[in-house]
Amino acid sequence: MSTFGLIEYAEASPEVRAVYDDIMATRKTDWVNNFWKALAHDPAALRRTWQTAKDVMGPGALDPLTKELIYVALSMSNQCDYCIASHIAGARGKGMTDEQLRELIAVVGFANSNNRIVAGLQVEIDEQFKT
């Protein structure tokens, strides 16, 4: 049960509908996933977050699939079940293969392990890394 409930298209204000329309047009789909419907109770946050999604996750020096892979990896690391499920779907929609996902999961495990081994070993930063 979502905190404020989900706002469906039929009951949405014009302002919210405009964002939903843009989400569907940008993604070339005919539905909007629950994250946006749950966020729509705060129209300013909805608009800002969707705008940031377009600015941050769109094509640039990194391609959208690479950005999506990074997003998936962070969501796994942060134990966000919804984000894992939704962004695995998103990454698959952008072309991620099962083999890529398996390798990504291995990197997530390895980095999370080493991040703490480094803490445990209290490793000082090498001079070479400071420039």
Add this chain to the structure above:
Amino acid sequence: MSTFGLIEYAEASPEVRAVYDDIMATRKTDWVNNFWKALAHDPAALRRTWQTAKDVMGPGALDPLTKELIYVALSMSNQCDYCIASHIAGARGKGMTDEQLRELIAVVGFANSNNRIVAGLQVEIDEQFKT
């Protein structure tokens, strides 16, 4: 001051030297960074971690740069200062540009934000994401 101190090449056992040699040969460099020197007090862990590094971070369905970008992103998310500094250097060595790094940092921020907004909104997983 590292937990057990750093083991330099000159004082390393043959077993540890063999790993150091492989690190330098694989990376085509003439030095070994502090993480490995701090870990070398546990030769089995040194060997296992380096072997995993080669297995997990090497070429596959994802290229080594993409894996390194994911590793950097996770290290930022996990607040591991050493890992951030060393893997930014590693990613640059694999061709990461400043522009790519800037976009990566933006994705790290965005995913970390949304991972918690989702928790706050208690969003249920869409049926479409369950298959």
Add this chain to the structure above:
Amino acid sequence: MSTFGLIEYAEASPEVRAVYDDIMATRKTDWVNNFWKALAHDPAALRRTWQTAKDVMGPGALDPLTKELIYVALSMSNQCDYCIASHIAGARGKGMTDEQLRELIAVVGFANSNNRIVAGLQVEIDEQFKT
């Protein structure tokens, strides 16, 4: 299924009942939520945690609602589903409005984003912040 099961009032020892009674009296309710029933298998922990709750979350230089808002925000950040659900209820009981909750969620997202952007940028602490 809770780790040790839940201890209901009817089956509780006098020591545990005394805490339950104090919880209900303090909160002016006629029920005790599952957290305390799950913790009651360790009566010393139950007593200590409830005492700390009264000491830390009660009125002081910060009012109880502000403390509850902080608690909710931390629970979202830490991905504790039970804590989010129970402390949103607690905060509402102390007067939190939906609008306040929406703004709180926005702050949670923003801080979690910036906490990692700062890590990625490896920002040094300004001299002005050191005094």
Add this chain to the structure above:
Amino acid sequence: MSTFGLIEYAEASPEVRAVYDDIMATRKTDWVNNFWKALAHDPAALRRTWQTAKDVMGPGALDPLTKELIYVALSMSNQCDYCIASHIAGARGKGMTDEQLRELIAVVGFANSNNRIVAGLQVEIDEQFKT
């Protein structure tokens, strides 16, 4: 040593200066802290993050001090040293007293403890919290 270095006002582009000017005007100060100078290498991120800061952290259903307290608490929970130092300063500038900060730290400790005790006890969400 910040990842890309800090962009000082004198060397900033007009676009970056406009944000710096707005930061100083909004905060009624004559300096800009390192976070923004480190972020300024990505002018779009600088503008977006500052705009979000104004939207999210400004007056609303929650007053700016309460929002700042929440931000400080999250930064402590996330182990972001820079954020702790800079936002304690920010909160003090908005009127936070030492006594309030001490109580906030106690809440941060308490919530972080209980968030994990709940996980360890595998507590199910009470029906009462689901509506």
Add this chain to the structure above:
Amino acid sequence: MSTFGLIEYAEASPEVRAVYDDIMATRKTDWVNNFWKALAHDPAALRRTWQTAKDVMGPGALDPLTKELIYVALSMSNQCDYCIASHIAGARGKGMTDEQLRELIAVVGFANSNNRIVAGLQVEIDEQFKT
């Protein structure tokens, strides 16, 4: 619904079966838990992870129960529900009593609290701890 589904023994490749056989022989059980079945889609990761499990979690300077207790504690701290459930079972199989588990949960709460209080207080490391 697991990301790639679960690979049951009957449908497993000889390579995967060999690991399953070793898991059951080592643990003296006749079944394999879902973690390994979910990981088996990446046979190299399955082999590597199981080998590391044997190397890291087996007898050494720390006995297997102590290692399992540490693993349980970390899983609680990291909010991994599956890991909490499976490793509590594993620890009980190695002799953990309910009383030990209750004390472990108390330590998990206490350390998580203090880890953040320390951050909030910005405590400098004592000279005595640097040697």
Add this chain to the structure above:
Amino acid sequence: MSTFGLIEYAEASPEVRAVYDDIMATRKTDWVNNFWKALAHDPAALRRTWQTAKDVMGPGALDPLTKELIYVALSMSNQCDYCIASHIAGARGKGMTDEQLRELIAVVGFANSNNRIVAGLQVEIDEQFKT
């Protein structure tokens, strides 16, 4: 620079001195580490935290060294540098050997890796773990 500064014994109130005295007597040392001196600005928190330390970390079904090992492991996982340094010292004082510490670090890495691999694989809890 600690948030409120450190309260040395000579300038401490009788209430704070009583806790310092008990810390030194319990630990059989003639000094108090910075954590307590930084916390002493909140005498109630000082007293409560020290009392909890004695209750939670003292002998019980788990011996004090095992509890200290768990505490160290959690501090590594949570990236608390002060806690790592101070509790490694504490564990050594209770008899922890270097070999035990190396094995502990390996467990910390392994659990942190698997905690996220499990998230990535979205593993369902086995029926056997639910009883």
